[in-house]
Amino acid sequence: ASEPALRSRSSDTLASARGRVPASIWAKTSAQLHLRRNHPLNTLRKHIEAYIHEKYPSTFRMHSSLPPVVSTVQCFDDLRVPLGHVSRAPTDTYYVDDTTLLRTHMTAHDVELLAAGETAFLLCGDVYRRDTVDRTHYPVFHQVDAARLFPSGTSRKQVEEDLKQTLSGLAKALFGDVEMRWVEGYFPFTHPSFELEVAWQGEWLEVLGCGLLHREVLQRGGVSDDVEGWAFGMGLERLAMVLFGVPDIRLFWSEDERFLGQFNERGIEARYKPFSVFPAVEKDVSFWVEDISRFHENDIHELAREVCGDLVENVKVVDTFKKGGSLSLCFRITFRSMEKTLTHAEVNKLYNEFRTQISETLPVTLR
Numbered sequence: 075a076s077e078p079a080l081r082s083r084s085s086d087t088l089a090s091a092r093g094r095v096p097a098s099i100w101a102k103t104s105a106q107l108h109l110r111r112n113h114p115l116n117t118l119r120k121h122i123e124a125y126i127h128e129k130y131p132s133t134f135r136m137h138s139s140l141p142p143v144v145s146t147v148q149c150f151d152d153l154r155v156p157l158g159h160v161s162r163a164p165t166d167t168y169y170v171d172d173t174t175l176l177r178t179h180m181t182a183h184d185v186e187l188l189a190a191g192e193t194a195f196l197l198c199g200d201v202y203r204r205d206t207v208d209r210t211h212y213p214v215f216h217q218v219d220a221a222r223l224f225p226s227g228t229s230r231k232q233v234e235e236d237l238k239q240t241l242s243g244l245a246k247a248l249f250g251d252v253e254m255r256w257v258e259g260y261f262p263f264t265h266p267s268f269e270l271e272v273a274w275q276g277e278w279l280e281v282l283g284c285g286l287l288h289r290e291v292l293q294r295g296g297v298s299d300d301v302e303g304w305a306f307g308m309g310l311e312r313l314a315m316v317l318f319g320v321p322d323i324r325l326f327w328s329e330d331e332r333f334l335g336q337f338n339e340r341g342i343e344a345r346y347k348p349f350s351v352f353p354a355v356e357k358d359v360s361f362w363v364e365d366i367s368r369f370h371e372n373d374i375h376e377l378a379r380e381v382c383g384d385l386v387e388n389v390k391v392v393d394t395f396k397k398g399g400s401l402s403l404c405f406r407i408t409f410r411s412m413e414k415t416l417t418h419a420e421v422n423k424l425y426n427e428f429r430t431q432i433s434e435t436l437p438v439t440l441r
């Protein structure tokens with residue numbers, strides 16, 4: 075979502091600079107929104123589980139409280155994620171130390187569950203990715219992820235058919251009678267891989283990723299060579315935003331009854347009505363970056379979240395130019411509360427603290 079130049083810092087320099095999880099992120103690890111009564115993410119999880127239970131009675135084991143700290147082996151190595159892959163970079167991922175991290179996807183649990191002898195499971199949990207600040211991105215979100223093994227002798231063609239039939243049925247259970255299409259996908263842990271898209275309000279919406287589990291992944295899970303399996307994974311927030319008409323991802327973290335109260339008992343039929351749209355305040359911050367290899371755009375996004383919490387709605391680059399060897403960047407910060415009108419004093423306090431933190435913690439010079 076940004077210029078390659080802003081994402082060029084090598085992960086080597088970063089490993090030491092960024093080896094920590096902010097307190098604000100740790101705090102989210104106990105929230106378990108997907109298990110909270112009447113929360114829209116819980117509603118969605120239950121709907122998906124109910125579909126799978128109905129289609130395959132007493133086949134799948136459900137896991138919805140697997141702890142989010144996993145090893146790099148679980149999250150990447152076992153799943154054949156290449157060493158240089160962006161998802162491994164400390165700019166994109168929250169490392170606890172060199173070998174443990176907050177999982178970036180629920181697939182991180184697949185190999186251990188296969189190794190424990192499970193043959194069909196459905197997982198739901200919180201996953202973590204450093205990202206930009208806007209209405210559809212949040213450093214924590216939730217995924218449903220599943221895998222199923224088949225009796226030996228089942229052909230790959232049959233497995234692929236079962237996968238596609240299961241998932242188009244799931245999409246119907248969520249979206250109703252919509253048009254769908256399969257597109258080729260790429261995941262290191264499945265082959266072949268596919269993505270399912272549904273036609274939604276005039277656009278193709280990507281709903282999930284899936285495929286046949288890669289032989290090497292099955293082997294790491296101790297699965298015998300004549301057994302095939304499928305896997306799929308989907309993000310819940312994006313689906314919930316579309317299905318329930320939730321305009322900003324921060325709302326899922328709101329404690330406001332005017333939000334939460336709208337999801338009581340209405341199940342999947344709930345449709346969010348904004349209780350009010352409060353005014354936004356925009357502020358710009360400009361600085362020089364002398365050494366581009368030591369700067370990453372995600373640093374600014376993360377700092378904005380750390381300082382402003384959920385009162386920051388959007389952070390984006392609005393101007394960039396080079397002079398001599400230095401790069402000048404201007405970021406526009408949009409402040410908005412989901413719950414009230416912010417006062418100028420409140421915004422200025424956050425803005426000033428944000429500027430202070432930029433100049434004290436990042437290798438840049440404020441202009």
Ligand code: PHE
Nearest residue numbers: 179181261283284305306307
């Ligand atoms: N883990 C993938 C993601 O986070 C989704 C996925 C799961 C794709 C299982 C294929 C199979 O995007």
